[in-house]
Amino acid sequence: MLEVRRLVKNFGALRATDGIDFEVREGETHAIIGPNGAGKTTFISQLAGNLRPDSGRIVFGGEDVTPLSAPKRARKGLARSFQITSIYPEFSALDNVALAVQAHAGHSFRFWKPARGEAALREPARRVLDEVGLGERAGVLAANLAHGEQRQLEVAMALATRPRLLLLDEPMAGMGIEESQRMVGFLAGLKSRHTMILVEHDMDAVFKLADRISVLVYGRLIATGEPEAIRANPEVRAAYLGTD
Amino acid sequence: MPWSLVFEQLLNGLQYGVMLFLMAAGLTLILGIMNMVNLAHGSLFMVGAYLAVAAFNWTGNYVLSAILGFLGTLVVGMLIEVIALRALYNRDHLDQVLATFGLILFFNELTALIWGRGSLYTSLPSWLQGHVTLFTGSRYPLYRLVILGVGLAVAVALWYVVTRTRLGMLIRAGASNRTMVAALGVNIRLLYTVVFGFGAALAGLAGLMAGPIYAVQPGMGEIVLIQAFVVIVIGGIGSIRGALVGAIIVGLVDTMGRAFLKPLLATLISPTAAEAAGPALASMLIYLLMAVVLALKPAGLFQSR
Amino acid sequence: MKRGFIFWAAVIVILAALPPAVNAIGQPFYIDLVRRIMILAIAAASLNLILGYGGLVSFGHAAYLGVGAYSVGILAFYGITNGYLQWLVAIGASAIVALAIGAVSIRTSGIYFIMITLAFTQMLYYLGISLDVFGGDDGMRLKARSQLGFVNLGDAVQFYYLCLALMLVVLYLIHRIVESRFGMVLRATKSNEARSRAIGFSPYPYRLVAFTIAGAICGLAGALYANHTNYITPGLMSWMQSGDLMFMVILGGIASTAGPMLGAFALVLVEEFLKGYTEYWPVILGPLLVLSVIFFKRGLAGIVGKPHA
Numbered sequence: 010m011l012e013v014r015r016l017v018k019n020f021g022a023l024r025a026t027d028g029i030d031f032e033v034r035e036g037e038t039h040a041i042i043g044p045n046g047a048g049k050t051t052f053i054s055q056l057a058g059n060l061r062p063d064s065g066r067i068v069f070g071g072e073d074v075t076p077l078s079a080p081k082r083a084r085k086g087l088a089r090s091f092q093i094t095s096i097y098p099e100f101s102a103l104d105n106v107a108l109a110v111q112a113h114a115g116h117s118f119r120f121w122k123p124a125r126g127e128a129a130l131r132e133p134a135r136r137v138l139d140e141v142g143l144g145e146r147a148g149v150l151a152a153n154l155a156h157g158e159q160r161q162l163e164v165a166m167a168l169a170t171r172p173r174l175l176l177l178d179e180p181m182a183g184m185g186i187e188e189s190q191r192m193v194g195f196l197a198g199l200k201s202r203h204t205m206i207l208v209e210h211d212m213d214a215v216f217k218l219a220d221r222i223s224v225l226v227y228g229r230l231i232a233t234g235e236p237e238a239i240r241a242n243p244e245v246r247a248a249y250l251g252t253d
Numbered sequence: 254m255p256w257s258l259v260f261e262q263l264l265n266g267l268q269y270g271v272m273l274f275l276m277a278a279g280l281t282l283i284l285g286i287m288n289m290v291n292l293a294h295g296s297l298f299m300v301g302a303y304l305a306v307a308a309f310n311w312t313g314n315y316v317l318s319a320i321l322g323f324l325g326t327l328v329v330g331m332l333i334e335v336i337a338l339r340a341l342y343n344r345d346h347l348d349q350v351l352a353t354f355g356l357i358l359f360f361n362e363l364t365a366l367i368w369g370r371g372s373l374y375t376s377l378p379s380w381l382q383g384h385v386t387l388f389t390g391s392r393y394p395l396y397r398l399v400i401l402g403v404g405l406a407v408a409v410a411l412w413y414v415v416t417r418t419r420l421g422m423l424i425r426a427g428a429s430n431r432t433m434v435a436a437l438g439v440n441i442r443l444l445y446t447v448v449f450g451f452g453a454a455l456a457g458l459a460g461l462m463a464g465p466i467y468a469v470q471p472g473m474g475e476i477v478l479i480q481a482f483v484v485i486v487i488g489g490i491g492s493i494r495g496a497l498v499g500a501i502i503v504g505l506v507d508t509m510g511r512a513f514l515k516p517l518l519a520t521l522i523s524p525t526a527a528e529a530a531g532p533a534l535a536s537m538l539i540y541l542l543m544a545v546v547l548a549l550k551p552a553g554l555f556q557s558r
Numbered sequence: 559m560k561r562g563f564i565f566w567a568a569v570i571v572i573l574a575a576l577p578p579a580v581n582a583i584g585q586p587f588y589i590d591l592v593r594r595i596m597i598l599a600i601a602a603a604s605l606n607l608i609l610g611y612g613g614l615v616s617f618g619h620a621a622y623l624g625v626g627a628y629s630v631g632i633l634a635f636y637g638i639t640n641g642y643l644q645w646l647v648a649i650g651a652s653a654i655v656a657l658a659i660g661a662v663s664i665r666t667s668g669i670y671f672i673m674i675t676l677a678f679t680q681m682l683y684y685l686g687i688s689l690d691v692f693g694g695d696d697g698m699r700l701k702a703r704s705q706l707g708f709v710n711l712g713d714a715v716q717f718y719y720l721c722l723a724l725m726l727v728v729l730y731l732i733h734r735i736v737e738s739r740f741g742m743v744l745r746a747t748k749s750n751e752a753r754s755r756a757i758g759f760s761p762y763p764y765r766l767v768a769f770t771i772a773g774a775i776c777g778l779a780g781a782l783y784a785n786h787t788n789y790i791t792p793g794l795m796s797w798m799q800s801g802d803l804m805f806m807v808i809l810g811g812i813a814s815t816a817g818p819m820l821g822a823f824a825l826v827l828v829e830e831f832l833k834g835y836t837e838y839w840p841v842i843l844g845p846l847l848v849l850s851v852i853f854f855k856r857g858l859a860g861i862v863g864k865p866h867a
Contacts, residue, residue: 057756083758091756097749108746111739112758118767123737170757290669340852346669347615351808352851354801359844366838479680479797482673490669536684540677544662547674551666 010035010204011056011174016065018051018228025051026062027228033174038200040207040215043225044248049208050092052225053178056206057089058082070173083112088172090163092179092208098152102143102162105151106134109169134169141165141195157188164192168199175205181214193217216240224248257389262512263505264387268397270504271404275459276481277488277496278411279452285491286424287445290346292353293333294456294481295474296360301326301457302464302473303364306373315378322461323454330453334446342445357475365471373469400462407455408497415493424448480507483539487546489553498554503539510538565816573722577715586714590786593718595826596725597782602806602818603725603732604775609804610812611736612768613748615672618659618679619803622652622773624686624795626780631790632692634701641704641711648781649774655682656773657766664765676797686792697791704785711785721782725819728775733815735771744768745813805847809854 011033018026025048033039043049054060056067058079067075074082083089097105107130111117114129124130138144141161146154151162164180180196181189193214199205200218209215215222216236223233226248232239239245276298283289305322312318337356341349377396384392415421423444426434435441460474467473484503488495515531522530546554573592580588601623608614629648638644659678666674687695703711711717735741747754747761754761784790793799802825810821828846832839 059752059755078760079755080758080760083756089756091752095750095753095756097746097753099749100746104742108742108754109757111742117739117743117759117764119739120735120741121738123734124739124742125737127739166753166757284669290672337848337852344851346672347609347804347808348851350615350617350672351801351804352848354805355844355847355851357844358840358847362838362840362844366841475797479676483677486670486673486677533685533688536688537681540681543674543677547666547670548662551670553670 010070011206012066012068013056014066014068016052016055016067017063018048018055018060019063025228026055026065028065029225029228029230031223031230031233033204033206036204037220038196038205038207038218040209040219040222041225042209042212042215042222046227047225048228049225050178051228053089053176053206053208057087057176083170086171086173087176088167088170088174089176090167090178090180092182094156094159094163096151096159096162096166098150100151101148102138102151102154102158102165103131103134103147105162106137106165106169107131109166110134110137113170137165137169140168142191157184157192160184160188161192161195164195173204175199175203176208177205178208179210180207181209181211189214257387257391259513260387260389261391261393262509264393264397264401265512266505266508267501268401268404268504269508270501271401271408272459272463273477273481273484273504274404274497274500275407275455276477277484277500278407278493279455280481281485281488281490281492281496282424282448283452284485286448287342289338289342290349290353291338291452292350292478293356293360294452295478296357297326297330297333297453297456298460298463298474298477299360299364299471300329301460302375302469303368303373303460304329304457305461305464306375306469307368309375315381319461323457326457326460327450327454330457331446331450333453334449338449361471368471370471375464375469377465396465400466403458403462407458411493420447480539483543485553487543487553489555492553492555495553495555503542506542507535507539510535514538569816569819570726574719577718581715589714589718591826591830593714593721594783594786595822596721596819597779597786598803598806598826599819599822600725600728600782601776601779602803602810602822603728604772604779605803606807606810606812606814606818607732607735607775608765608768608772609807610814610817611741611748612744612765614664614765614769615804616663616675616769616772617672617797617800617804618675618677619772619776620797620799621659621679621682621795622656622776623780623783623799624682624792625652625655625773626777626782627784627790627794628686628692628780629777630704630781630784631698631700634704635692635698637701639702639705641706644704645778645781648777650777652777652780653770653774656770660766660769660773664762664769676800679795679797679800683792683795683797686795693791695792697789697793700784700788700790703788704781717785721786724778724782728778729815729819732775736813740764740767809850 013029013031016026016029017024029052041049041052051060055062058074058077058081062075066073069082069085069087072085074085097108100108104125107124110130110133111124135144135147138147141164143158143161143165146158151159154162160180160182164177167175167177181192184192189211196218207215207218219236221234222236222239224231224239224245231248232242232245234242276294280291280294283291301322304325305318308318308321309315333356337352341352381396381399383395385395385398387393415424423434423439459477480503484499485496487502488499514535515527518527518531576592577589580586601619605616605619608616626648629651630644633644633647659675663671663674663678692698709716709720736745743754743759743764747759747764751761780794783794806821806825807818808821809824810817810819829839829843832842
């Protein structure tokens with residue numbers, strides 16, 4: 010579904026992405042782990058189209074999307090959630106998700122009919138909110154949601170775009186233990202229906218959810234494989250898992 | 254085309270350019286380091302001119318009045334910073350635009366109230382009047398050469414301060430990363446006041462030098478202000494080098510355009526059409542230039558961040 | 559919802575009753591004054607669309623007042639007085655100019671956008687000054703008012719009611735636009751641009767269209783203004799005028815339907831009040847504006863109801 014070939018990104022003298030080859034198969038949940046500063050978010054940003062690589066190719070669904078902007082990639086079915094919560098604070102939770110639905114429900118150069126009255130936008134939005142567990146909070150202003158609820162909203166917005174590939178950048182960031190477990194349970198439920206790339210620090214979650222894991226260290230992919238293989242890999246242990 | 258005329262206009266363009274540089278340097282520093290849009294910068298230009306005239310009427314001594322005008326603008330600038338601008342540092346650009354717009358109204362009317370709405374008469378001391386004979390054979394006003402000289406001297410001094418002193422280092426660091434500089438324990442408040450005062454003084458200097466050549470009247474700073482903004486947009490916000498390059502370019506394009514576009518057009522189209530189109534196009538030139546630069550380099554020629 | 563209904567009903571009743579009321583007490587001057595306010599409210603409302611809802615700080619919006627006014631003036635100069643034609647040209651020309659300026663400006667953001675919109679307006683201002691045929695710096699008289707057939711613009715009261723009707727129509731139109739799909743995208747882009755791009759919205763086309771619509775509506779205000787003052791000067795396009803429009807939007811409360819109207823009333827009435835005291839009234843208005851920016855964040859519309867996002 011997604012193929013990355015020899016991706017390179019430099020920030021001045023810093024080689025943030027050092028010739029990465031990476032691929033995601035349809036239907037799998039592929040986790041990316043690595044120590045802080047390994048370049049995970051830089052990598053994700055290049056996949057999503059927020060950052061231009063210096064060289065290399067990104068092929069999505071057989072199509073070379075390297076020259077495409079982020080909105081164009083989103084319209085092709087690449088959905089992203091952000092590590093630092095990025096929602097519409099002055100809109101309600103329902104409005105937030107409805108906007109995501111709207112982006113993929115025909116064109117938006119309609120000037121007369123109120124968007125809030127369109128069942129074609131509101132109904133799917135409500136369903137997604139129910140799915141992630143925010144059904145009761147649909148009318149609440151996003152800014153007034155608890156941090157964990159906002160993270161759920163992030164995922165909801167990504168889901169509402171009916172993506173072919175979900176890019177989830179630390180969905181559990183800043184969540185408490187209970188909330189994290191609920192989110193993990195929810196993501197596990199998504200596995201059968203979605204292809205996902207998951208960037209995470211929470212090792213429990215990663216080993217529970219991932220079909221395959223790739224390990225990023227200093228901008229290089231040092232290992233890719235099934236969770237057990239990764240756990241046993243000596244290089245990975247040295248670089249990341251420590252003396253565990 | 255008589256080359257002595259061309260050279261004369263070239264010098265005029267350079268002289269106008271360095272005046273724009275004095276305005277633009279302050280503006281770009283304030284915008285780059287304090288992230289503050291200050292429309293009242295044009296008012297400081299005006300204040301400099303008026304205070305110099307007032308000081309001259311009081312002391313009769315040109316040099317003294319220039320110094321008083323310069324220092325007076327410095328003081329007024331710092332007062333504005335403390336009273337009105339401190340509250341705006343963390344606000345968005347829109348609020349800063351509106352608030353400093355209110356300041357423009359205030360200062361324009363204040364000068365009209367004190368000195369009247371008409372132009373003030375300014376005179377140059379005898380030692381600054383007179384002409385210099387250029388290598389082309391024509392005579393050029395000494396005063397304009399002095400302005401050019403002062404402007405270049407300030408540019409050199411500014412270059413020295415920014416690249417060779419600790420203060421300059423702080424300024425450059427602040428222009429590219431404000432929060433880091435604050436985190437390093439530098440007294441940001443003081444830095445801001447110093448930078449603002451600096452910028453205000455430069456504006457005042459430009460104003461008091463401009464007085465004898467251009468009309469001293471309420472609102473005289475507005476045109477210069479807008480052109481100074483064009484300069485920093487072209488040069489890149491936060492970059493003094495950009496301000497200098499941009500100012501010279503804008504000064505030359507504007508001056509030469511006004512002088513030569515109409516006759517140039519007259520050779521291509523009819524004289525009557527050139528009569529109408531020439532001045533119109535000439536005044537639009539620098540804005541067209543800005544549009545072209547932004548189309549190619551959206552953050553200006555020299556970006557500091 | 560109830561509060562909003564009462565508010566608008568009151569507005570309509572008061573403004574509709576004004577002409578006969580002030581005529582009865584022998585102060586017809588107020589008809590002209592309020593008519594001017596309503597025309598400026600239309601201009602401010604158009605700016606609110608892109609500034610309040612779209613987050614585009616356009617410091618050059620007065621340009622379209624000028625384009626609209628000059629369209630009417632120039633056509634009248636050459637003997638074309640059909641109001642419908644004139645106003646269509648005013649709206650169309652403003653839309654085209656807005657499209658051109660917007661196409662270049664909207665590629666930039668932040669302070670660059672503010673400055674470039676200001677610079678383009680200055681350009682038009684200088685263009686206006688240099689066209690000696692149409693009066694140059696001094697401007698020109700309107701040869702003849704726009705002929706509309708069913709209403710006589712020479713009659714102060716008829717013209718007043720036309721402006722009232724147009725203002726209400728424009729405010730309603732903008733209200734529908736901001737609640738539509740298009741409006742939601744515009745507002746979302748203002749609220750969080752990165753998020754909007756991530757779900758698949760490219761900001762540029764929506765902003766450009768909004769910018770053009772705003773310019774067109776402001777052109778209508780310009781056409782009305784020309785008929786109101788009977789005189790057209792480049793000063794209409796000055797950045798002072800742009801600043802005034804921005805203040806009306808901010809004072810009234812951005813991103814609200816009634817805001818621009820309330821802001822226009824507030825600013826002009828304060829100006830008139832101060833003018834009665836001293837010819838140097840900007841000395842007082844200036845600091846007042848500064849203080850209002852520093853302290854008065856929500857604007858007047860915050861009193862009426864919740865502002866939109």
